[in-house]
Amino acid sequence: MPKVCYTQPDGTERVVEAEVGDSVMQAAVRNGVPGILGQCGGSLSCATCHVFLDERHADDFPPVGEDEDDMLDVAATDRADNSRLSCQLVLAAGQEVHVTIPETQL
Amino acid sequence: MTTTPGTEYPFAPMPPAEAVEHLGRIIADRPMTKMTMPYGGDVWLVHRNAAAREILSDRRFVREPFRTGERVVPFFVPFPDFLRGTLQFEDPPQHTKLRKLVQKAISPKRVREMRDSAVAFANELIDGMIDRGGVRDLVPEYSLSLPIEMLSNLLGVPSSDREKFERWSSSTLAVAGKSDAEVAADMAELAAYMTDLIAERREEPRDDLLSALAHARDRDETLTDAEILPIAFILIVGGFDNTATFLSTGVLALLSNDEQRAQFAADPDGLAATTAEEVLRHGGFATGRPAGGGGGLVPFVATEDVVVDGQLIAKGDAVSIDLTAAGHDPTAVTEPARFDIARPDNPHLTLSHGLHHCLGAPLARMELQVGLAELVKRIPGLRLAGEPVFSRDVLTQPMTSLPVTW
Ligand code: HEM
Ligand code: HEM
Numbered sequence: 001m002p003k004v005c006y007t008q009p010d011g012t013e014r015v016v017e018a019e020v021g022d023s024v025m026q027a028a029v030r031n032g033v034p035g036i037l038g039q040c041g042g043s044l045s046c047a048t049c050h051v052f053l054d055e056r057h058a059d060d061f062p063p064v065g066e067d068e069d070d071m072l073d074v075a076a077t078d079r080a081d082n083s084r085l086s087c088q089l090v091l092a093a094g095q096e097v098h099v100t101i102p103e104t105q106l
Numbered sequence: 107m108t109t110t111p112g113t114e115y116p117f118a119p120m121p122p123a124e125a126v127e128h129l130g131r132i133i134a135d136r137p138m139t140k141m142t143m144p145y146g147g148d149v150w151l152v153h154r155n156a157a158a159r160e161i162l163s164d165r166r167f168v169r170e171p172f173r174t175g176e177r178v179v180p181f182f183v184p185f186p187d188f189l190r191g192t193l194q195f196e197d198p199p200q201h202t203k204l205r206k207l208v209q210k211a212i213s214p215k216r217v218r219e220m221r222d223s224a225v226a227f228a229n230e231l232i233d234g235m236i237d238r239g240g241v242r243d244l245v246p247e248y249s250l251s252l253p254i255e256m257l258s259n260l261l262g263v264p265s266s267d268r269e270k271f272e273r274w275s276s277s278t279l280a281v282a283g284k285s286d287a288e289v290a291a292d293m294a295e296l297a298a299y300m301t302d303l304i305a306e307r308r309e310e311p312r313d314d315l316l317s318a319l320a321h322a323r324d325r326d327e328t329l330t331d332a333e334i335l336p337i338a339f340i341l342i343v344g345g346f347d348n349t350a351t352f353l354s355t356g357v358l359a360l361l362s363n364d365e366q367r368a369q370f371a372a373d374p375d376g377l378a379a380t381t382a383e384e385v386l387r388h389g390g391f392a393t394g395r396p397a398g399g400g401g402g403l404v405p406f407v408a409t410e411d412v413v414v415d416g417q418l419i420a421k422g423d424a425v426s427i428d429l430t431a432a433g434h435d436p437t438a439v440t441e442p443a444r445f446d447i448a449r450p451d452n453p454h455l456t457l458s459h460g461l462h463h464c465l466g467a468p469l470a471r472m473e474l475q476v477g478l479a480e481l482v483k484r485i486p487g488l489r490l491a492g493e494p495v496f497s498r499d500v501l502t503q504p505m506t507s508l509p510v511t512w
Contacts, residue, residue: 032451039467041163041460043202045209046467070206074213076468106214106379106471 002091006033006051007100020093024086025049035101042087044068047075048105049086054098058082061089077102115139115151116400125397126443129153129431132399137415138425141400146180149405149424150417153431155438155453157415161425162460167406168197180405180424183501188293192340194404194462201461207322207329208337209465211260211315217468220256224472227255228480236484241491244508248481249353253346253473260469261341262314263303270299275347284499300338304331315341341466347504349470353477354494354505356385359392359445360478361490361510366392366447367482374482378475381447385474387433387454392445393494402426403458429455487512 002018004027018027028036028049037048044067053061061084064072068088072079086099109115113135117128132139138152152158161167171177172185173195179185189195193204210216231251235242250272258265277284277292284292304320311317319337322329360367360381370377391397405426408419419425433454434442457464457471464470481488492509 034451039457039459039463041159041463043461045202045205045461045465046463047214067206070210071213074210074215076214076218106468 002027002093002095002097004028004091005096005098006036007098008035009101009103018091020091022091024051024089024091024097024099026087027091028086033101035105036086037105038087040087044071044085044087047071047085050075050077050079050102050105051084051086051089051099052080052102053082053084053089054100055082057097060095060097064088075102076104076106109139110135115153116141117398119396119398122391122394122397123443125399126391126434129399129434130436130442133431133435133437137417143180143401144182145184146178146424149180149426150419151400151402151426151428151431152414153428153435154415155432155435155455157417158427158432158455159459160414161406162427162455162458162463164412165198165461166409166412167425168409169195169404169406170197171407172405177407177424180426182401185404186289186293188336188339189343192336193465194340194344198461204333204337205465207319208315208341211318212466212469214468217472220260220469221472221476223259224252224256224476225480228252228476229484232480232484241509241511244357244510245350245354245506249357249477249505249508250346250350252353252477253349256469256473257341257345260315261338262307262312262316267299270295271342271346275343296339296342297335300335301331304334304338344464345466345469347502349466349473351502351504352385352389352470353474354508355389355393356381356474356478357481357488357510358490358494358505358508359385359389360447360482361488362393363445366445370447370478371482371486374479377447378479379471380449380452381478382471382474383452383454384445384447384449385478386456387439387449387452388442388445391434391443397430399428399430402428402430427455427458429458485512 003015004018004024005013005015007013016027016031025038029038039048040046068085072083113132115132133153137154137157138150140148141151142148172179173190231248235247254268255265274292274296277289307317307320311321319334370381403426405424408421408423410421412419436442438453457467488510491511494505495507496503497506
């Protein structure tokens with residue numbers, strides 16, 4: 001089972017077991033991890049599932065797409081080089097991913 | 107279908123605490139109920155929060171048959187024709203294209219940038235009420251003025267025309283007090299007004315959404331006046347009335363709950379965000395007004411057989427979300443009957459979810475937060491000075507008057 005470790009802005013961590021094929025956003029929403037809203041349900045139209053992806057996983061996911069890029073530009077917390085929309089980070093078997101949640105999504 | 111006693115749906119208004127219990131029993135009994143609407147026939151009303159999210163995220167539920175007119179929208183009244191031409195009734199890919207054009211203008215980042223001007227304007231309105239003194243009517247003097255000003259700035263229409271917007275907007279949802287001819291005349295006037303404004307912005311663009319839309323065709327070659335007009339329509343219909351209603355409802359809810367109100371007054375900036383969410387979820391109940399059940403979001407149609415939470419939704423069935431029940435589902439919300447402005451997680455669906463989730467959500471939230479916080483900061487002694495008035499002439503029965511003093 002893939003695992004996701006979510007670090008809150010205050011440093012607290014929570015590890016969640018996810019299903020293969022879930023996105024990092026879905027795993028958070030389903031397990032009530034605060035700070036990831038995912039209001040558009042993954043249709044790239046709300047920018048409320050913004051996360052900072054740990055550098056060590058940079059190559060484990062497809063690169064930022066055009067629509068994702070547009071939405072990251074307008075997220076509530078300013079984007080960084082490792083910013084991703086977590087609805088685009090789809091988990092594979094056995095994968096372990098670390099992400100940090102930004103100060104605010106709204 | 108036979109219904110277990112105490113789980114009837116729809117149900118007539120009852121005291122709010124009882125209504126929450128009634129909804130809880132329905133949710134324990136079944137995920138959804140089939141209901142026959144006055145127009146358009148049967149529709150599934152989905153009560154459970156998780157099932158509702160599942161449906162709202164599933165692209166097999168579409169609105170095309172309503173847009174093309176193949177199906178009548180199951181609803182309380184004949185659904186206004188001109189609204190069927192908007193974003194609300196599009197499916198991908200056209201929906202994606204239209205939505206992208208607008209959503210950057212109302213993005214979380216843009217809305218953060220607008221926040222200071224919202225605070226300044228709210229304070230101007232409050233200054234005005236304080237100067238005039240005596241008994242003030244919060245709905246026209248505050249709750250409506252704030253979102254109209256924000257929307258006018260965003261779209262680029264003069265806020266001095268606000269009285270027209272109010273009329274046009276209420277006309278679209280009128281159930282009484284207006285003849286069909288009057289409604290048609292209002293709509294024609296709105297179309298003419300917007301067409302003129304779009305032409306002006308084509309000539310002389312400004313830094314506003316209408317200018318951006320008017321010039322989008324130059325970059326993309328696909329955006330026509332016929333496409334811009336419905337976008338402007340839906341923003342006017344969906345963009346301030348709701349916000350005004352929830353702002354008024356939020357104030358009334360706080361004035362009706364002394365303990366929550368004191369808590370909010372002690373830290374308005376810190377609690378504004380969670381308070382706004384709680385008002386969206388439960389504000390109407392917290393005012394103490396009787397609450398009923400029956401009806402929800404504009405429906406979708408299933409393009410194939412889909413089983414959701416054990417219930418078969420057959421191909422061609424219409425499905426709507428019972429937002430009230432979803433916000434009071436005991437499996438998603440702890441102590442759903444409690445008005446708790448500090449609730450850490452608040453999975454209400456009042457702004458919907460998925461593809462059609464509220465495009466103005468960041469703006470609506472910001473306006474509610476600012477509107478509630480500034481009022482409490484500036485007028486801590488605010489109190490009711492009479493009974494609120496609700497309009498029965500408009501389908502959504504919005505609050506039209508809230509007399510207050512201090
Ligand atoms: C408290 C205030 C508001 C509430 C409760 C609210 C709620 C909603 C809901 C439930 C939907 C989904 C409707 C559907 O499925 O047919 C929606 C859609 C929409 N809202 Fe809001 N809204 C609010 C404020 C705003 C504002 C301020 C704007 C714009 C400035 C706005 C613009 C829209 C638009 C354009 C859609 C259609 C989106 C689509 O179909 O893709 N709303 N809203
Ligand atoms: C973008 C457009 C729209 C948005 C964002 C929107 C949003 C909403 C929201 C959030 C509510 C719940 C209000 C509450 O709980 O107090 C509501 C209620 C309602 N809306 Fe809309 N609406 C839109 C368009 C329409 C249209 C076009 C119609 C009808 C022609 C309509 C008819 C109703 C009715 C009848 C209710 C009351 C339902 C009930 O009490 O259960 N809405 N709307």
